[in-house]
Amino acid sequence: MSLPDFDPARYDALLADKLARFKADFAPLGLPEPQVFTSAPLHYRLRAEFRLWHHAGRVDYAMFDAANPKQPILLEDFPAAAEPIARAMPRLRDALIASDELKRRIFQVEFLATLSGELMVSLVYHRKLDAGWEIAAHALAADLGAQIIGRSRGQKIVLDRDWLLEAFDVDGLPLRYQQIEGSFTQPNGGVNRKMLAWARARAAGAGGDLLELYCGNGNFTFALAPLFDRVLATELSKSSVRAAQYNMDANGARNITLVRMSSEELADAMAGGREYRRMQGVDLAGYRFSTLFVDPPRAGLDPATLALAQRFDRILYISCNPHTLRANAAALAATHRIAAAAVFDQFPYTPHLECGLLLERH
Numbered sequence: 591m592s593l594p595d596f597d598p599a600r601y602d603a604l605l606a607d608k609l610a611r612f613k614a615d616f617a618p619l620g621l622p623e624p625q626v627f628t629s630a631p632l633h634y635r636l637r638a639e640f641r642l643w644h645h646a647g648r649v650d651y652a653m654f655d656a657a658n659p660k661q662p663i664l665l666e667d668f669p670a671a672a673e674p675i676a677r678a679m680p681r682l683r684d685a686l687i688a689s690d691e692l693k694r695r696i697f698q699v700e701f702l703a704t705l706s707g708e709l710m711v712s713l714v715y716h717r718k719l720d721a722g723w724e725i726a727a728h729a730l731a732a733d734l735g736a737q738i739i740g741r742s743r744g745q746k747i748v749l750d751r752d753w754l755l756e757a758f759d760v761d762g763l764p765l766r767y768q769q770i771e772g773s774f775t776q777p778n779g780g781v782n783r784k785m786l787a788w789a790r791a792r793a794a795g796a797g798g799d800l801l802e803l804y805c806g807n808g809n810f811t812f813a814l815a816p817l818f819d820r821v822l823a824t825e826l827s828k829s830s831v832r833a834a835q836y837n838m839d840a841n842g843a844r845n846i847t848l849v850r851m852s853s854e855e856l857a858d859a860m861a862g863g864r865e866y867r868r869m870q871g872v873d874l875a876g877y878r879f880s881t882l883f884v885d886p887p888r889a890g891l892d893p894a895t896l897a898l899a900q901r902f903d904r905i906l907y908i909s910c911n912p913h914t915l916r917a918n919a920a921a922l923a924a925t926h927r928i929a930a931a932a933v934f935d936q937f938p939y940t941p942h943l944e945c946g947l948l949l950e951r952h
């Protein structure tokens with residue numbers, strides 16, 4: 591795949607193509623007309639990662655085209671990057687060029703920004719980082735107004751904190767999220783807010799309790815929890831669960847139980863399988879689940895989780911991969927129909943499309 595051409599003049603036509611493909615793929619499953627949620631055409635990405643290319647005494651941001659992987663494409667800027675990243679990019683490059691401590695054997699930089707305006711910059715090296723690096727990095731952190739992390743093999747130096755605090759509202763509901771370096775967060779902040787609002791609108795009125803799998807740092811959990819009596823939310827990644835725990839307090843959530851468990855384990859526990867120590871104190875049988883919410887990785891739902899989903903009257907499914915979503919929806923077609931659909935243009939100028947389905951029992 592070649593690098594995207596970020597041309598806002600092409601935005602509408604590219605999205606129309608993706609939408610047409612999505613509608614054609616899902617038509618045999620009885621897809622209702624999807625709601626379409628657009629992205630900002632530029633400066634929409636809250637995460638960006640670049641290689642750093644050393645040449646002629648300087649260093650530049652580089653990306654590689656899969657068709658020509660040995661030839662770096664040097665970048666002056668990155669039009670997709672959110673404003674805090676776009677502002678920091680030239681300043682960071684100039685600071686690297688000016689400081690041997692910061693520049694020596696650096697090979698990668700990862701940016702994470704928030705809608706609340708925070709910024710984290712992870713600098714990744716092929717050498718051990720020492721006190722000299724830390725002094726230079728402190729000056730850089732002050733200059734950029736950013737959290738700086740230094741990484742090399744087996745080493746991670748955090749100058750202040752390795753997380754950001756995101757803050758925004760959805761439907762007037764204020765939401766706060768700790769986002770830990772290296773953990774999953776939705777890349778397109780504006781589109782993420784639209785996904786949260788769509789999920790809330792589809793979940794409204796269901797009542798009862800919610801079971802959520804793949805909850806990450808609680809991105810959807812805290813937006814959906816006020817619509818249900820109780821929520822049981824599960825996630826595999828330790829750091830995401832740690833962030834979700836922090837976010838319980840940050841959002842004043844009182845009706846959520848969070849368990850670190852894979853979807854396969856949760857499906858097994860719900861099917862009356864083996865006893866899980868992590869489920870001690872959780873009265874699974876006491877829940878009155880009306881709705882299952884899933885936002886799985888690209889692979890979609892595994893067979894055990896699909897079998898669990900079959901038992902729910904309502905399944906709200908957010909997916910970053912229409913192919914696995916289609917396969918899962920087809921597997922559920924005997925029991926569930928598609929009651930509502932949406933596409934979210936999280937990844938403009940690429941073939942990727944985020945989508946959502948509300949599946950209801952026939």
Ligand SMILES: C[S@@+](CC[C@H](N)C(=O)[O-])C[C@H]1O[C@@H](n2cnc3c(N)ncnc32)[C@H](O)[C@@H]1O
Pocket residue numbers: 774775776803804805806807808809810824825826827830851852853854885886887910
């Ligand atoms: C697409 S992300 C969604 C996270 C969250 N819903 C959000 O909006 O930020 C998928 C999440 O599934 C988690 N995950 C991956 N495999 C899993 C599994 N087998 N069981 C449970 N969670 C898993 C990942 O750690 C990641 O947090």
